[in-house]
Amino acid sequence: MNRFDFALALGDDALIAAQRLGEWTSRAPEMEEDVALANIALDQLGAARLLLTYAGELEGAGRDEDALAYLRDDREFRNCLLVELPNGDFGVTMAKLFFLAAWQLPLYTALAGCADDRLAAVGGKARKESAYHLDHAALWVKRLGDGTDESHRRMQDAVDQVWPYVHELFVADPAAPVDPATLWPAFDATVAAVLDEATLTRPATGWTPGGGRQGLHTEHLSYLLAEMQVLHRAHPGALW
Amino acid sequence: MYGNDFAPPEDGPGGGLLGEVEAAEAALREAAARARGGAPAPDEDVEAYFADVIDADQKIEPRDWMPEAYRKTLIRQIAQHAHSEIIGMQPEGNWISRAPSLKRKAILLAKVQDEAGHGLYLYAAAETLGISRDELVELLLDGRQKYSSIFNYPTLTWADVGAIGWLVDGAAIVNQVPLCRCSYGPYARAMIRVCKEESFHQRQGYEILHTLAHGTAAQKAMAQDAVDRWWYPSLAMFGPPDGDSTHSAQSMAWKIKRFSNDELRQRFVDMCVGQADVLGLTIPDPGLRWNDERQAYDYTQPDYAELMRVIKGDGPCNRERMAHRQRAHADGAWVREAAAAYAAKRVQRKEAVAL
Numbered sequence: 001m002n003r004f005d006f007a008l009a010l011g012d013d014a015l016i017a018a019q020r021l022g023e024w025t026s027r028a029p030e031m032e033e034d035v036a037l038a039n040i041a042l043d044q045l046g047a048a049r050l051l052l053t054y055a056g057e058l059e060g061a062g063r064d065e066d067a068l069a070y071l072r073d074d075r076e077f078r079n080c081l082l083v084e085l086p087n088g089d090f091g092v093t094m095a096k097l098f099f100l101a102a103w104q105l106p107l108y109t110a111l112a113g114c115a116d117d118r119l120a121a122v123g124g125k126a127r128k129e130s131a132y133h134l135d136h137a138a139l140w141v142k143r144l145g146d147g148t149d150e151s152h153r154r155m156q157d158a159v160d161q162v163w164p165y166v167h168e169l170f171v172a173d174p175a176a177p178v179d180p181a182t183l184w185p186a187f188d189a190t191v192a193a194v195l196d197e198a199t200l201t202r203p204a205t206g207w208t209p210g211g212g213r214q215g216l217h218t219e220h221l222s223y224l225l226a227e228m229q230v231l232h233r234a235h236p237g238a239l240w
Numbered sequence: 241m242y243g244n245d246f247a248p249p250e251d252g253p254g255g256g257l258l259g260e261v262e263a264a265e266a267a268l269r270e271a272a273a274r275a276r277g278g279a280p281a282p283d284e285d286v287e288a289y290f291a292d293v294i295d296a297d298q299k300i301e302p303r304d305w306m307p308e309a310y311r312k313t314l315i316r317q318i319a320q321h322a323h324s325e326i327i328g329m330q331p332e333g334n335w336i337s338r339a340p341s342l343k344r345k346a347i348l349l350a351k352v353q354d355e356a357g358h359g360l361y362l363y364a365a366a367e368t369l370g371i372s373r374d375e376l377v378e379l380l381l382d383g384r385q386k387y388s389s390i391f392n393y394p395t396l397t398w399a400d401v402g403a404i405g406w407l408v409d410g411a412a413i414v415n416q417v418p419l420c421r422c423s424y425g426p427y428a429r430a431m432i433r434v435c436k437e438e439s440f441h442q443r444q445g446y447e448i449l450h451t452l453a454h455g456t457a458a459q460k461a462m463a464q465d466a467v468d469r470w471w472y473p474s475l476a477m478f479g480p481p482d483g484d485s486t487h488s489a490q491s492m493a494w495k496i497k498r499f500s501n502d503e504l505r506q507r508f509v510d511m512c513v514g515q516a517d518v519l520g521l522t523i524p525d526p527g528l529r530w531n532d533e534r535q536a537y538d539y540t541q542p543d544y545a546e547l548m549r550v551i552k553g554d555g556p557c558n559r560e561r562m563a564h565r566q567r568a569h570a571d572g573a574w575v576r577e578a579a580a581a582y583a584a585k586r587v588q589r590k591e592a593v594a595l
Binding site: 022023025026030035039042052089091144150151231235237240 | 326329330333336337338340341342343344345346349350352353356357359360363398448451455456458459564565567568571572573574575577578579581582585
């Protein structure tokens, strides 16, 4: 991936993650969690805006953050499949967030030291936020894993369901500003420690779906975009 | 030039409503500095002490004796306010996924998050009166306590998000600014914080409408349609006319309430007229005109029979709003149980280690 593809992929990850988290608004299990999920959605959206704006500049075709977010079709999106999966129950949402944050934290940390100043600035800002997301999600994985029988069963199901989608995040790309393959050891260590404390079993690796970075998505993304883009597209050229 | 920042002079002293919030905050500090010397002496008459505190514009604090009816009135009012913040997340949350730009999406997410935060600290203020948040949530879910009727109207277009900010949050601020001087300390302090954030909310709504009203013809029509639908329900937010208001007189005497429903409604109308002008939108009231004698606008009253129907449960969205809240609560039960079980295990393990 060149810098444009890379910024676009990371920006799309953050944007779609924000869109899914935003769906929780007024639906969370606790009022405090409503605040927390909105907060994390806002962080992801903030990172998405910086990355998409920069991707637009790198491309040099005059597309700004909104042109990239609202006027591309699903085949042009480069996000990983993990973030577009439906929210499921709270356990599935926490499994998604936990794996995403356990990847984004070492990613943004490495990005903060990369040669591109703009990407480094995004990394420097976003890594602090990712650390909080990881802490929040890990705590819930532990609470649910080591809570009641029902929560243990649901959390284990969630981890099993989401786990196959993490592999796409680590496909080697030595040409990218940060090679995703180098992030595996940090991710692996975090996941092992948290799942262990949560009394959860790490699933065996078998099926490893992918394709998001090439624009081959699940059936879910098109629906997500239809909702996200509907108003913007209904008024071509309007300012909001 | 948004929201109350350019409030017309008739909005009173102190540079508009936000200035009044700051003045209330200063008064609160002064009252604290006047220090009543803590609780009354053992031989002092507690009722006389309570009356003195109210008379002196000091604050009643949770430790103080208070009439049971005062406590109940406050619990009801603060809880209804808290419930309104929580239910109010729904109509606006309805547009987060479809916000037409990433900037608007971020602002709306932050706004709805603020509302959850307001709900939380209002519940905390109510808890100082000796009732738990869980009990209050139950009262909401059972339908035994109400929330503001305004949230039983649907948000049909994006412009409704703007109209809610400008009109609904605007009415809320007019209603709440005097509560910053409420005689009950924890409520007054919570309201100061809430009002400051609400003024940002009103500003964002006003800005949305301003952008739409100066956009394409379709956008302007969308904005006008939203104002047409939200104007009268916003006027109704101040409650029934003074003659029919059941709780007002006692609340005024206790300095929980400082102005009557009709006084506040008038103040809101007077504030909105100039703002609508700047927006380039029309307030849907053919009877709206300046009355030189009263130095205020004459206006058409909202349909109070409609207000009563909505309060009783027959508004367009009452059933949906309640079902949504009940479902979120029920769906989250296993998560809350897990969190409690996990916390209990941690305590047990700590005790085991300590032995």
